């Protein structure tokens with residue numbers, strides 16, 4: 372054994388160690404830094420706001436002003452927001468991401484669920500979470516297509532679809548009481 376060990380040590384640099392690569396079925400080496408709450412706050416919400424704010428009509432005392440993307444830079448920035456939004460949905464799909472940081476509490480108790488309640492319904496309803504995350508990705512792709520086609524009508528329509536995709540998930544996982552629904556954990 373000892374001799375083998377020494378031999379192995381000697382040969383390690385030329386490959387005596389059978390493998391240093393992880394087995395094919397090992398979990399990918401993702402590093403989770405932010406909870407879902409911060410993916411929402413810092414990535415998804417700002418990206419969506421920029422998309423919704425890209426086509427607006429402002430009425431003032433001086434008249435009506437339409438804001439629409441015009442320059443190449445405007446469209447490029449919008450593409451960036453759509454891409455951020457779509458790719459963020461992959462972050463939502465990663466297993467093991469906590470809902471909120473340690474000690475975080477609902478800002479509207481009685482309306483918004485507490486993070487630990489969300490954790491519970493998430494664990495019990497993972498397929499629904501996956502479907503709703505993919506639906507957000509699909510809505511983001513509609514926005515991206517509208518941006519690439521520089522189609523203002525499609526941008527408006529896809530912006531509405533985006534809103535719905537947010538709401539569909541929030542009503543199930545964030546504030547189900549608001550919809551008068553019973554908690555998903557109780558029905559499953």
Ligand code: HEC
Nearest residue numbers: 408411412416419470471486503504507536537540544545
């Ligand atoms: C797949 C589910 C899902 C989708 C889709 C989703 N959200 Fe959320 N969102 C959540 C959950 C769960 C929370 C509650 C997390 C918490 O605060 O504990 C949340 C919280 C938030 C918050 C509060 C974050 C904070 O600072 O406390 C904002 C803002 C938000 N979402 C915006 C959006 C927008 C905008 C969209 C659509 C473009 C969206 N979300 C789509 C699940 C989702």
